[in-house]
Amino acid sequence: MENLLPGILLQLFQSLLVVMAAPLLTGWVVMCRAWLQNRSAAGLFQPYRLLQKLFSKNAVIADNASVLFRVTPYILFGCMWLAAAIIPILAVDLPFSPAADVIALVGVFALARMFIALAAMDIGTAFGSLGARREMLVSFLAEPALIMVLFTASTISHSTQLPRIVDTLAHQHFALYPSLAFAALAFVMVLLAENARIPIDNPSTHLELTMIHEAMILEYSARHLALIEWASSLKLFAYISLGIALFIPHGIAGAGDWGALPLAMLALLLKMIVAGAGLALLETILAKMRIFRAPEYLGTAFLLAVLGLLIHFLLGT
Amino acid sequence: MPLTYPNLTLIPIPGAIPAWKGLIEPEQLLPVCLKVAEGGGRLVALWGSDERQNAGGFALQVALVTEAGLICLCVALEEAQPVYPNLSLIFPAALRMQRAAQDLLGIVATDSPDKRKWLRHGAWHGFPLRKDYAVAPIDEADAYPFVRVEGNGVHEIPVGPVHAGTIEPGHFRFSIVGERVLRLEERLGYTHKGIEKRFEQLSLQQGAKLAGRIAGDSSVAYAWAYAMAAESIAQLTPSAHSLWLRALLLERERIANHLGDLGYLGNDVAFTFGFSQFWILKEQLLRNNAAVFGHRYLMDLIIPGGVAVELSKSSILYDECTLLEKQVKLLRGIYEEHAGMQDRFIGAGLVAPKLAAQLGLCGMAGRASAQAWDARVQFACAPYDQLDVQMATHRNGDVAARVIVRFDELFESLRLQREILNHLTTGSTVPLLKLPGNGFGIGMVEGWRGEILVAIHTDREGNVARVHPHDPSWQNWPVLEHAVLDNIVPDFPLINKSFNLSYTGQDL
Numbered sequence: 012m013e014n015l016l017p018g019i020l021l022q023l024f025q026s027l028l029v030v031m032a033a034p035l036l037t038g039w040v041v042m043c044r045a046w047l048q049n050r051s052a053a054g055l056f057q058p059y060r061l062l063q064k065l066f067s068k069n070a071v072i073a074d075n076a077s078v079l080f081r082v083t084p085y086i087l088f089g090c091m092w093l094a095a096a097i098i099p100i101l102a103v104d105l106p107f108s109p110a111a112d113v114i115a116l117v118g119v120f121a122l123a124r125m126f127i128a129l130a131a132m133d134i135g136t137a138f139g140s141l142g143a144r145r146e147m148l149v150s151f152l153a154e155p156a157l158i159m160v161l162f163t164a165s166t167i168s169h170s171t172q173l174p175r176i177v178d179t180l181a182h183q184h185f186a187l188y189p190s191l192a193f194a195a196l197a198f199v200m201v202l203l204a205e206n207a208r209i210p211i212d213n214p215s216t217h218l219e220l221t222m223i224h225e226a227m228i229l230e231y232s233a234r235h236l237a238l239i240e241w242a243s244s245l246k247l248f249a250y251i252s253l254g255i256a257l258f259i260p261h262g263i264a265g266a267g268d269w270g271a272l273p274l275a276m277l278a279l280l281l282k283m284i285v286a287g288a289g290l291a292l293l294e295t296i297l298a299k300m301r302i303f304r305a306p307e308y309l310g311t312a313f314l315l316a317v318l319g320l321l322i323h324f325l326l327g328t
Numbered sequence: 329m330p331l332t333y334p335n336l337t338l339i340p341i342p343g344a345i346p347a348w349k350g351l352i353e354p355e356q357l358l359p360v361c362l363k364v365a366e367g368g369g370r371l372v373a374l375w376g377s378d379e380r381q382n383a384g385g386f387a388l389q390v391a392l393v394t395e396a397g398l399i400c401l402c403v404a405l406e407e408a409q410p411v412y413p414n415l416s417l418i419f420p421a422a423l424r425m426q427r428a429a430q431d432l433l434g435i436v437a438t439d440s441p442d443k444r445k446w447l448r449h450g451a452w453h454g455f456p457l458r459k460d461y462a463v464a465p466i467d468e469a470d471a472y473p474f475v476r477v478e479g480n481g482v483h484e485i486p487v488g489p490v491h492a493g494t495i496e497p498g499h500f501r502f503s504i505v506g507e508r509v510l511r512l513e514e515r516l517g518y519t520h521k522g523i524e525k526r527f528e529q530l531s532l533q534q535g536a537k538l539a540g541r542i543a544g545d546s547s548v549a550y551a552w553a554y555a556m557a558a559e560s561i562a563q564l565t566p567s568a569h570s571l572w573l574r575a576l577l578l579e580r581e582r583i584a585n586h587l588g589d590l591g592y593l594g595n596d597v598a599f600t601f602g603f604s605q606f607w608i609l610k611e612q613l614l615r616n617n618a619a620v621f622g623h624r625y626l627m628d629l630i631i632p633g634g635v636a637v638e639l640s641k642s643s644i645l646y647d648e649c650t651l652l653e654k655q656v657k658l659l660r661g662i663y664e665e666h667a668g669m670q671d672r673f674i675g676a677g678l679v680a681p682k683l684a685a686q687l688g689l690c691g692m693a694g695r696a697s698a699q700a701w702d703a704r705v706q707f708a709c710a711p712y713d714q715l716d717v718q719m720a721t722h723r724n725g726d727v728a729a730r731v732i733v734r735f736d737e738l739f740e741s742l743r744l745q746r747e748i749l750n751h752l753t754t755g756s757t758v759p760l761l762k763l764p765g766n767g768f769g770i771g772m773v774e775g776w777r778g779e780i781l782v783a784i785h786t787d788r789e790g791n792v793a794r795v796h797p798h799d800p801s802w803q804n805w806p807v808l809e810h811a812v813l814d815n816i817v818p819d820f821p822l823i824n825k826s827f828n829l830s831y832t833g834q835d836l
Contacts, residue, residue, distance in 0.1 A: 048604040137485040141817070210668065213598040217493030218821040220485075221596075229492065298668035299598035302507065302818050 015106065017269070022105045026096040033095065033248040034058035034241065036287055043291030058244060065237035073134045073230055083130035084231065084238035090123035091245035098252040101275050102264040103174045103181075111173040113161040116253070117154065120205070123242070124150055131227035138219055142226025145302060149211060149223065152309035153204045156197055159316030163194040164257045166323055173256060181260035189326065193319030195258045199293075200312035202250045204305070207243070209294040211305055214243075221299070251286045255279070330396035331367075333360050338399065343560025344709035345772050346397030354403050354412050361392070361418045369394040370688045370701075371419035372772075373781050373798035374426060376433040378459050379404070381787070382766070386410045386435050389796070391770070391781060395706065400770060400783070410435040421688040421803040428836075432524065433457040445470050447517040447835065456525045457794075477503035477511050485817065489518045496831035500820075507816040512809045519835040527795035532558060532632055532763060535792055539782060540627045542797050543833040548574070548581040549775030550797060551630040553782035556709075556771025558632035561763045561786060569755025570634035571710045576748045577626050577635075579741040582776040583652070584613050586738040589828050593731060594663070596822045597672045605659055609652060616648050634757025642749050649742050649749075656742075660735050673728035677811040677823030680725055689807045691778015691800040693827050696733040697725035703774035711751070715744055727826040737776075765790040777801065777830065799833030 038055045045052035072081070097111040128146055131139035165171045167188060168179035204211040207224035216222060219229065228239050256263075262278030264271040300308065329338060330348060336356065338348035352360060361371075373391040380386070388403040403412055414437040415422035426437040427446035434455035450470040454461055474484075482505050489497035497518035503511040523542055527535050539554035540547040552574050559566060587610040594602025614624040620641050621629055629637045663669060679689060684697035694701060704717040720736030722729035767786040772779055778800025787793040808827055812820055 044600070048601050049608065050604050137483075141485065209598045215600070216598065217491075218596065219492040220487060220820050221818040222492075225492075295601050297598075298594075298666060298672060300668060301672060302816065304671075 018104065018106045021102060021272075022096075022107055025101050025105065026092070029095040029100075029248055029252075030092055030241075030245065033244040034062065036248050036251065036283055037244040039284065039287040040247075040291050040294075043288045044294060047291060047295040058240070062237050062241060065232075065240070066234055068233040070233035070235055072232075072235075075135065076230075077133050079126075080130045080133045080230075081235070083126045084235040084242070086126045087123050087242040088238040088245070090119050090126075091242040091249060094119045095245045095249035095252060097173075098249060098256055099174050099177050099260075099263065100252045100256060100279055101272065102268075103178050105174075108174040109172070113165060113171050113173055113176070114158070116173070117158055117161070120246075121150075121154065123246075127227055127239075131230075134230050136230060138222070138226045138229050141220075142223055142229075145223040146227060148302075149204055149305055149309070152306055153201050153312070156309055156313040156316050157201045157205070159313060159320060160194045160198045160201065160257070163190050163316060163319040163323060166320065167191070173253075177256050177260045177263060178265070180257070181263050182265055188323070190319040190323035191258060193315045193322060195254070197312040197316035197319065198254055198257065200308065200315070202254065203290075203293065204309060204312075206247045206250055208290070210297045210300045211308070213299050223302075251283065251290075254286065255282050330394045330399055331360070331364060333363060336360065341398075341400070341560055341768070341770060342563045343769060343771070344556050344565075345703070345707040345770075347400065347560075347770050347772075348397060349400040349402065349768060352401045352403055354405070357390070357401065357403055357415070358413050358418070360401065361390070361415055364392045364394060364399065365418050367394060369399075370690065371415070371422055371803075372398070372690075372779065373783070373796065373802070374415070374422055374429065375783070375796040375798070376405075376410075376429045376435045376457070377785055377794045377796075378433065378457060380407060381459060386433060388412050388429070388435060389783065390415070391783070391798075393779075397707065398770060398772060400768075405435055411438050413437065414439045414441070416441065419688055420686070421806060424806065424834075425802055431455075444472055447520045449517055449520070451520070456522060459528075461525075472515060474501045474513050474515075475511065479505065479510075481505045482510060498831050502817060502820075504817055507818070509812050509815055509817060509820070512812050512820075514805055514809060516805065516831060517835050519832045521832075521836065523836045524794070524796060527792060530792065532760065532792055535795060536631050537628055539795075539797060540630070542836070543799060543830045544625055544627075545585055545830065546581065546775040546777060546780060546799070546833065547625050547627045548577045548630065549773045549780040550782065551627075552578060553771035553773040553780050554784070554795070554797070555630050555632045555760075556773065557769040557782045557784040558760055558763060558771075560769035560771065561767035561784060562632075562760055562769075564633065564760060566634045567755045567757065568710065569753050570757050572748055572752050573635045573637065573639060574630055575711050575715070576639070576745060576752070577621070577629055578773065578775070579744050579748065580613065580617065581626060582741045583738060583745070584610055584617075585776040585828075586734045586741070587613065587652075587656075589825070590659075590663075590731065590734055590738075592825050592828070593673075593727070593822070594669070596825050597669050599666065599669055602659065602663060602669075605655070609655055613648065613652070616644050620644055631757070631759055633760035636757070638754075639752060642752070645745065645749055649746050653739070653742055656735070656738060663731065663735075670728065672819075672822060673731055674726060676727040676819050677815060677826060678724075678726045679807055679811050681723060683810060684725060684807070687807045687810065688803045690803050691774075692733055692737065692776065693730060693804055693807070694778065695719065695721045696729040698723045701779075703772055703779045707772065711748070714751070715747055717744065727822060730826040763790045763792070775800070777828070778804070797833075797836070799830050801829040801831075801834040804829050805834060 038058045042052040097107050128143040131143040168176040212223040264275040338350040341347040372393045377387045385407040386405040390401045392399045431448040450468040485502040487500040489499045499515040501513045540551040542550050587606050591603045591606030618624045679697045681698035700721050702719045704712045705719045720733045763786045765788045770783045772781045781798040783796045785794040
C-alpha cells in the first residue's frame, strides 16, 4: 500500500494539472494565431477570463430543453477530463494506467460526441441539427483513421495500452520507425478535424451557416457554455498529449523514476509550446475547405494510417 | 433621343448625365418598357409620388436606362383607384419595388404575382408617403407565408434577422435537402427607418446630410447623386474644382469598400491572414480620410452646389497610393495562388451572363457576370470624361469573378486617385440654397456597389417634396436567391459576401 500513495498523488497532480493548464494551451494557440496575422494578441490568459465571465452569468435555457440538454455539458467535461488525465504525459506508471487503453480512449471521445450531438438536436433548432449532422459526417470518417493510427503504434509495442506504448517508444530499444511518420501525418489531420480546427471547421467564426461545432452549442450559455469551452480546451490538450505520447514521448519519466519528473515537466512544456505554435501556423496558412471535401481529406488520413501499418508489416520490427 | 414611341414626348432633363422625362398613359407603360428591354435597356428604379396637391391623384415614376441615357417615365394615376400594370414580367427586379410602393404610397400593380407586404412589417396603418398621413406607429405582426418546398427530406432553415455575428438584419429562409439549397427566400425591411418620409420634412441642405447617411458604406455616392439631382433642377454646373474633389472622394470610398470586402472574403473561407492584412490597409485609409478630410467615412463633404472641404495635405494621399499599390499587389498574389481559397471561390454562387441580363443584375456584381455597365464609362460626367475609366469585367459570374473584378477596380481606382490628385485645382463653392418650384431632377453616380440614383421632386414653392434614393441592392438582392441555388448551405455566407448588398439602402 505504501508505495501506491505517491502514484495516486502523482495521478491527482496530473489530473489537476491538465484541467488547469488546458485553457492555457488554447490561449497560446490563439496568441500565436494573432501574431502570425499581424494582430496584437489578447493575452495568454484570455480563455480563463472567458470562463470566469461565463461562470458568473445566469444560464438561459430553452423552454423545451430536456434533461439531456442540461447534463450534456457535465458529461462532456467529464469525458474530456478523463481522457486528458489518463494519457501518460508526465510518467508512465500511474494508478489509472490500466484504464489508458487506446480503444477505450476512442470510446470516451465517441461517448462525448454522441451526447453533444443529441443535445444539439434536443432543442429542435435548425442550427443544432445542422451542426450535429455535420459533426457526425466528420467524426465517423475521422474515427477509423484515428484507430488505424493507434493500431500502428500498438503493433510496434504489442499492446493497446498507452503506458506500454509510451514506455516502448520512449525507453526501450531506440529505433526510427518509418511507419510512425505516416501515422503521425494522419494523426495531425485527424486532430485538426476532431478539434473543429481549420481546414474542416473554424473555431472563431460568426457565420452560423458554416459552423459545425459552434452550431451545436449555439443554444448554450453561461456555466454550460463555460464547461463546453473548457471541455474543448481539454480535448485539444488530450489530442496533443496523445500525439506527444505516441510520436515524441522522449523525456517522459520512467516507471518509478521520480527524479526524472522535473525534467519530464520541462520537456512537456516545450513540446506543448511547439505543438501549439505549429497548430497556429497550420491554421494561418490553410483556408477552410468546402464541407464535402472533408471525406476526401479524412480518407487521405485513413489511407496514410493504413500505409503506416503496411510499412510496419513490410519492414518488420 | 434614347427612345421613339408614338405619342410619347421625351423632354431632356438638364444635368450632369443624359436623361429625359416623359408623361405616359398607363396602357402605354408595358409596350414602352418592352421596347426598352428589347433594346438592351434595364429598369433602374420605380417609385411613386403623391400629386394630389399639384396635378391631382398619384404618379408612378419609372426610371429606365438605355445606352443613350436615363428615361424617367411618369404615369398619372387616379386618386380613387391608383393602379398600374405589373412590370415584373418584363423587369423581374420591379416586383419588390412595386410591393414597396404599395406599402408606402398605396399605389397598386394589377396582376402582381406577389401580393405580400415588403417594407411594412406591421409597423403602420395607411400609407406614409401620402401627404395627409398622420404618424401613428402600431405594433402588429403581418402574416408572411414563405413559399414551401415539398418533397422527401426537404426541410427549412430560418436564418436571421438576428445573426450570430454583428451584421445588418435580414431574414433568409432556406429550403434544403441535406446540404443542398433548393430555394432561398429573402425577407428584408427590418431596417426601414422612413427615410423617404423624413426627406419631406427637411430643407435641401439638411437633406444632403440625410442622403449621406442612407448607407454608410456609400455615403459619398448618395451625397453626390443627391447634389447632382438638386443641381439638375437648379440647372447649375458646379465648379470644376468641386467635381474633381467629388470624384476623389468617390474613388476613395470605392477603395475602402473593396479593401474591406476582399478582407471579408478571406475571412469567410477562414483565411484570417488575408482578413487582417486588408483591414489594416482599410483602417489606414480611413485614418487618412480623417486626417485629410475630417471624416473617416467622408460624410457631409458634398453639398448641393459643390463641396464643403478643401484638400490640404495631398502628399499623404500620394504616399497612400504607393503603399496600397504595393501591398494589394502582394496580397492579390497570395489570394490567387492559395489553392484552398481558389477552390472555395471558383464555381461558387454562379450567375451566368444570360441570367444576369434577364434579372437586371447591375453594378460590380453585374460586371462580374459580363454586364458591361459602369456609369463612369457610359455616362461619363465631369470629371470622368477626362479620366478614361477602364471598366473591369469578367464572364464567369462566380465568387472568383467578383473577387477579380474587385481587385481590378481597386487598382483602377488607385490609378484614378493619382490622376485626380494631379488635376486638382483650387476653387470655391457657392452653395445651392433654393430650388425652383415644380422641378424634377435626377442624379446617378456609380458607387462601389453599383449605380446609385437619387430623384428629387420640388413643390410649387421650391421645397423638396419628394426624394427617392435608389440603391443597386434592389436589383441585386433577388439575384442572390438565384446565385445560391444548387450550392451548399455553408457556401451561402461566402456567396452573400461576394455580392455584399446593402440592407439599409433597400429598406430605406
